[in-house]
Amino acid sequence: EDNWENEAFCLKVLCEDEKGWHVCETLFTIKMNENMKSMIKGCSAYLARMYAILRQSAVTLNCFDGPVGFKFTSWVDQHALDNVNFLDSYLALRTKLVEDEKAAKFLSQLHRCHLPTGKVYWLCNKHSSGPRITHLSTEVTTRNEVGRVYYEEDVKLKEVLGHSDVYKQKKKAKSPSAGIVLPK
Known part of the structure; x- marks a missing residue:
């Protein structure tokens, strides 16, 4: 059956290295239920934009393949029209993950870093250990x-x-x- 709600889901984080973004190793598996579906709906503006960018990249995601993946991304795109505030959408997802104790190891893969160029990026352990890179606080703030x-x-x-x-x-x-x- 082509029902995306019965599929296994996971979240991945991306290192924003200046030489090219890449997916970090550890995944965060989530179980689909009504609360999770509601959370995904609330984060749909952020997810839709990220999916649009990632479709044009070398990053491969299961939700880009087959009819089930197409139905899921279409559902996200549809709900993104109802929730157009990108920042609120991003903060909702990030806050939900920070509050989940099981996500601590998953989130610790990235560090908020100030680069010598003045830019602030989220980098993995390998890319955040470079010279003149400063680790910044990762505290979450509200709107x-x-x-x-x-x-x-x-x-x-x-x-x-x-x-x-x-x-x-x-x-x-x-x-x-x-x-x-x-x-x-």
């Missing part, structure tokens, strides 16, 4: 906390900037874009 300072390094940077005369002057200075008048 209501957006705009607040979350990480210890952010607090320290704010303290240092608060004592800088140059920073204070630049903050008080009029923005150069304030005088620009756009045509109507």
